[in-house]
Amino acid sequence: MGRHSDNWIMTAQCPSRLGTVDVVTRFLKENACYITEQHSFDDRLSGRFFIRTEFRPEAEGFEAASFETGFAERAAEFGMTFELTPPDRRMPVVIMVSKADHCLNDLLYRYRIGQLPIDIRAIVSNHPDLANLAEWHGIPYHHFPITPDTKPEQEAQVWQVVEETGAELVILARYMQVLSSDLCEKLSGRAINIHHSLLPGFKGARPYHQAYEKGVKLVGATAHYINDDLDEGPIITQGVEPVSHADYPEDLVAKGRDVECLTLAHAVALHVERRVFLHARRTVVFDR
Amino acid sequence: MGRHSDNWIMTAQCPSRLGTVDVVTRFLKENACYITEQHSFDDRLSGRFFIRTEFRPEAEGFEAASFETGFAERAAEFGMTFELTPPDRRMPVVIMVSKADHCLNDLLYRYRIGQLPIDIRAIVSNHPDLANLAEWHGIPYHHFPITPDTKPEQEAQVWQVVEETGAELVILARYMQVLSSDLCEKLSGRAINIHHSLLPGFKGARPYHQAYEKGVKLVGATAHYINDDLDEGPIITQGVEPVSHADYPEDLVAKGRDVECLTLAHAVALHVERRVFLHARRTVVFDR
Amino acid sequence: MGRHSDNWIMTAQCPSRLGTVDVVTRFLKENACYITEQHSFDDRLSGRFFIRTEFRPEAEGFEAASFETGFAERAAEFGMTFELTPPDRRMPVVIMVSKADHCLNDLLYRYRIGQLPIDIRAIVSNHPDLANLAEWHGIPYHHFPITPDTKPEQEAQVWQVVEETGAELVILARYMQVLSSDLCEKLSGRAINIHHSLLPGFKGARPYHQAYEKGVKLVGATAHYINDDLDEGPIITQGVEPVSHADYPEDLVAKGRDVECLTLAHAVALHVERRVFLHARRTVVFDR
Amino acid sequence: MGRHSDNWIMTAQCPSRLGTVDVVTRFLKENACYITEQHSFDDRLSGRFFIRTEFRPEAEGFEAASFETGFAERAAEFGMTFELTPPDRRMPVVIMVSKADHCLNDLLYRYRIGQLPIDIRAIVSNHPDLANLAEWHGIPYHHFPITPDTKPEQEAQVWQVVEETGAELVILARYMQVLSSDLCEKLSGRAINIHHSLLPGFKGARPYHQAYEKGVKLVGATAHYINDDLDEGPIITQGVEPVSHADYPEDLVAKGRDVECLTLAHAVALHVERRVFLHARRTVVFDR
Known part of the structure; x- marks a missing residue:
């Protein structure tokens, strides 16, 4: 546990609705981010969706701020809250x-x-x-x-x-x-x-x-x-x-x-x- | 678990007191019974003694009834209750x-x-x-x-x-x-x-x-x-x-x-x- | 383990490459399939990508055959093999x-x-x-x-x-x-x-x-x-x-x-x- | 594990033979030692006997040296090696x-x-x-x-x-x-x-x-x-x-x-x- 990682982490949650995974993975693709590990779960009793994604940018010049701004627009449509964590953050x-x-x-x-x-x-x-x-x-x-x-x-x-x-x-x-x-x-x-x-x-x-x-x-x-x-x-x-x-x-x-x-x-x-x-x-x- | 055994089992308990193990093991020795496994515990908070002994008679003609009668006399002195179980009893x-x-x-x-x-x-x-x-x-x-x-x-x-x-x-x-x-x-x-x-x-x-x-x-x-x-x-x-x-x-x-x-x-x-x-x-x- | 499920399961694997998750999740979205659970892993040592998705079609008339044909085209580009399993298949x-x-x-x-x-x-x-x-x-x-x-x-x-x-x-x-x-x-x-x-x-x-x-x-x-x-x-x-x-x-x-x-x-x-x-x-x- | 104990510990082993437990427990009784926990095992494949006893002397003036000397005589008859450990020994x-x-x-x-x-x-x-x-x-x-x-x-x-x-x-x-x-x-x-x-x-x-x-x-x-x-x-x-x-x-x-x-x-x-x-x-x- 507690492993070192070269990857960025994005976590998000929102009410269950068609397209919750796609909104995350498509944005990552568009930003040339390679997903190394992903786990999502839909809690059918509470109707709530959860996702955690590890990824690494494949293009140079990845900018967290503009990534977040860009994704916030799409997330808003789903009522999705999210968090972005850089590699090796303590x-x-x-x-x-x-x-x-x-x-x-x-x-x-x-x-x-x-x-x-x-x-x-x-x-x-x-x-x-x-x-x-x-x-x-x-x-x-x-x-x-x-x-x-x-x-x-x-x-x-x-x-x-x-x-x-x-x-x-x-x-x-x-x-x-x-x-x-x-x-x-x-x-x-x-x-x-x-x-x-x-x-x-x-x-x-x-x-x-x-x-x-x-x-x-x-x-x-x-x-x-x-x-x-x-x-x-x-x-x-x-x-x-x-x-x-x-x-x-x-x-x-x-x-x-x-x-x-x-x-x-x-x-x-x-x-x-x-x-x-x-x-x-x-x-x-x-x-x- | 639940293993087959060729051994007799004797279990006993009584209030804690000097000699509780000896009364059991001496009697077994006197009756030529070889102890293959024994476990005793004295609960210091409740002042109670517990013992479980597996043994096999080494002499011919071991008789459970006379063994029990004989041991009952000695056990009485300690207020000890005991039980004898023959090998392979179901x-x-x-x-x-x-x-x-x-x-x-x-x-x-x-x-x-x-x-x-x-x-x-x-x-x-x-x-x-x-x-x-x-x-x-x-x-x-x-x-x-x-x-x-x-x-x-x-x-x-x-x-x-x-x-x-x-x-x-x-x-x-x-x-x-x-x-x-x-x-x-x-x-x-x-x-x-x-x-x-x-x-x-x-x-x-x-x-x-x-x-x-x-x-x-x-x-x-x-x-x-x-x-x-x-x-x-x-x-x-x-x-x-x-x-x-x-x-x-x-x-x-x-x-x-x-x-x-x-x-x-x-x-x-x-x-x-x-x-x-x-x-x-x-x-x-x-x-x- | 071995649980009953109302969900379809899609599994796939291919060499690691940008877009491996997106090709799966986008196709599911386009086919109105809601992802209830997803897990992907990229093995950095072997350079191989693995994904398992559980989903349920939200629109009527989901057809496995046409789904498979449609996805096969996209999968081919990634050298991806995949398998589709219907709900409750024994x-x-x-x-x-x-x-x-x-x-x-x-x-x-x-x-x-x-x-x-x-x-x-x-x-x-x-x-x-x-x-x-x-x-x-x-x-x-x-x-x-x-x-x-x-x-x-x-x-x-x-x-x-x-x-x-x-x-x-x-x-x-x-x-x-x-x-x-x-x-x-x-x-x-x-x-x-x-x-x-x-x-x-x-x-x-x-x-x-x-x-x-x-x-x-x-x-x-x-x-x-x-x-x-x-x-x-x-x-x-x-x-x-x-x-x-x-x-x-x-x-x-x-x-x-x-x-x-x-x-x-x-x-x-x-x-x-x-x-x-x-x-x-x-x-x-x-x-x- | 590693618990504090007010008890003495005696451990011993020897070839299997009738009386191996009795020789230990009788000596303890004779020396007014109360056994708080005992565990013995006879390995039927190797024909070897092992015993560990925790006890506390109930009379004043317990002397380890004379205890050991006294027991050594009896142990010799069984080819038994033994060790005595005082309470709280580090x-x-x-x-x-x-x-x-x-x-x-x-x-x-x-x-x-x-x-x-x-x-x-x-x-x-x-x-x-x-x-x-x-x-x-x-x-x-x-x-x-x-x-x-x-x-x-x-x-x-x-x-x-x-x-x-x-x-x-x-x-x-x-x-x-x-x-x-x-x-x-x-x-x-x-x-x-x-x-x-x-x-x-x-x-x-x-x-x-x-x-x-x-x-x-x-x-x-x-x-x-x-x-x-x-x-x-x-x-x-x-x-x-x-x-x-x-x-x-x-x-x-x-x-x-x-x-x-x-x-x-x-x-x-x-x-x-x-x-x-x-x-x-x-x-x-x-x-x-």
Whole structure:
């Protein structure tokens, strides 16, 4: 995942209607763009169309701006929204954490070796604990403590960092505070959380302890976009791990770390590669 | 799973206390029984001890009855309950079904080739649909229709079959009726149900439709002992299957069939090989 | 897998060149065909393009013949080969078996409940053992014994059945004879074999015994198109199953049955849904 | 995995014979040791017995030395070798690397948070590249360059580090040099290598490129004890990852990193928790 690519990516969605694919592919042909990979899906229940295209211009002098202007005219006819992403673009990202560092450590490693096309602009935490880790990777670390009373101010600080860094994605890498509805709204469709259970099972606090009590034989993790219904945001991907009676709650916590890391990293890769489409409460994911 | 074995199996459980393993292994040694596989576990939270031993008598003239009498004396001191299972014993079983036949078909195949050490004495259904399948395998099929009014009578018929066949295990292979508390109690610890979701997610009816609505990326199945709290019985094993946005509810139903079959067959094999211990609301499973 | 569909399917491949997608999608648009799902891939190493499109005609009076004639003209320019499959078409199939019946039983079950869009026209075996199973499902069973001396004659009989039934796919469901180069050639691209190992590990006979000797911790199965290099045909899909030291060779055989059934059924579903493209020694698979 | 434990661990093996379990459990009982978990296995093909016991002394004043002396007398009669491990013991370890750092980074993280009960005494490499990573974790880093001519000298340096640090385990975390037969022999049973393929498939160099050529649909990794038959040492554990036609060799390399990390970490945890028994060319693994 998170692969390097020499290709441009175009993603689009609109209501289902004859010609939705053609309007994309014809324009690409006219602009001498060779399609290297394409995936489209029509959701017959919601009547919505989704398409993701990777392509490379074959003629010299490809201009994103004029391409976008040109396509916008045709897209308008279909009520189609679209996005164009240049090759090797690194998406600006802010990561939020609390005290647990396994997901952060994992993301930083992938970032460091160039496996994830992201540009981590800042790490924000309500605790000072992980400042060292950020420092070693040369990333600004903002410690914004939070109490019930200061929550609005703290969230304003968070939002300021997001704005000032130009972050297009916020990754909640085991950030243990519930975001306000207001912040959820502002971050809608561009904040990914990792919940340490196979949602919708075991919502809320201490899911591994809940899982132990219930005696499940599988634990897992769910990466999802946040919305203001806690633990109910649209799911991007889920991972799973077998467990046994011999796993006490602390063992489930330990076993869960790996699956949390992998599931979150997978979801981030899917998002930054523009493979995830959000529509209403569900996602369309064009995984490789 | 479900393997043939030349070995005797002894299983036991009791409160935790010094000497629980020794009382078993010393007795086996004294009776010239060679232990080929042994697994014990002490649950430190509930203070309960579980042991499963496979062994073969090395001297001639091993007598189960006198072995049991002899061991009962020693076990008593520990408040230990135990069970002795001879080699190649086939557990008498009754299977309950409704209209869906995938789990039944799967169990009958494993039974036919000798992969599951069970003896299917009867198939009971509230519908006539699967009589042919039973007939081809030469197994008596009882059609006991049910309505809200006749439920007590129908369950009495079911119970009569269980009693008359000497069934030690009842397998609910997609039987779509809720058993009464009374029947649940009678079958406590010896009736296995397959629920078509990763419990505790998606309890109740039409779990695949619930899963579609929620947009999950994994579906699964849960095999559990029944108790009078519907879909809440102690879990034996769980299976899982990745799904995508392109899977409509009917696709989830189709994909779920395989994982339901495998999960139920696995749970049955674990049970009949005496690998499952039930204590309170959880199980201890000594899988290979 | 193996889902019912109201859609037409068009698949095509050709050398990579600007306009390969456009030539398909524009023609569909011109013929008022709505694309419900599309997947294309350009293999940059071999310079080859592959596309699979599901669509439904929106105008009345869609005619396959004239559609094909019309598209053939445009395809010719790209050196593109293509295939058109109508909705709900059931591919005519011949299954070859020897004595082991687990894969056959599994395929017959999926066939019986309509999960696989195939039409099983005949079952061919070099042994009489599985005639009963065929009979119960109402499928002609041909027992063609084979010896080293009679191999050419036996293969002629097999070929005659393939020809007379109009079979487009031959499934080797644990058929334990090596096909001659001549028959392999005739069946090129339309005969799927299940090998009971994770090829290229453990080629040849008794792979589970080889796996036991080696002490592997995973066994698996490989579904592949046959070619005249035994156990080396292009791979369609592979499945895997964890094993342990406690699994003797006979246990590996038993555990392997499930993964063989699932892997073969998956490969057959992919093939009949036109999701597999064969090019040189590798496949392109557009799985859901 | 890698869990903290308050328990002592005793492991033993010997030829199969009546009384092998009893000699262990009786001695524990006599010394007032409570067995919290026990697993024994008799390999009927090799006629060899293996046992692993976790226990806690219930009386004060448990003395390891006198326990060992006492048990050695009884063990002698069975030709039994055994090992006693105190609670919370951290096994001294040396890690060998080349340039790839994913496995090292993963092990260091688990070490740092205390998830693996190891004590990393030194990191040895034939390249200088990973010195920074070692430094940040405060671990001595030895850069021992190697050429065909200097191999004996370099291995002597490596061996000196192993000796001086008292390392009981050497982890080859993507060390890309073949060890000499001599060093293999010295490290027999206490050096774990991670090979980036599902051995026995794709031995030797560039296994992901081999896998791409072959068109496999699964890649994986194998953690094994080294021996002087390269890539043929006894397997401890294996991991697997699905791949597709869209994964080029460089994608397989990237996807493989995760499964290599997890597989190696799992093998190390199994080894240091004394869950792996080595006998001839195979292992017995008592996983949780």
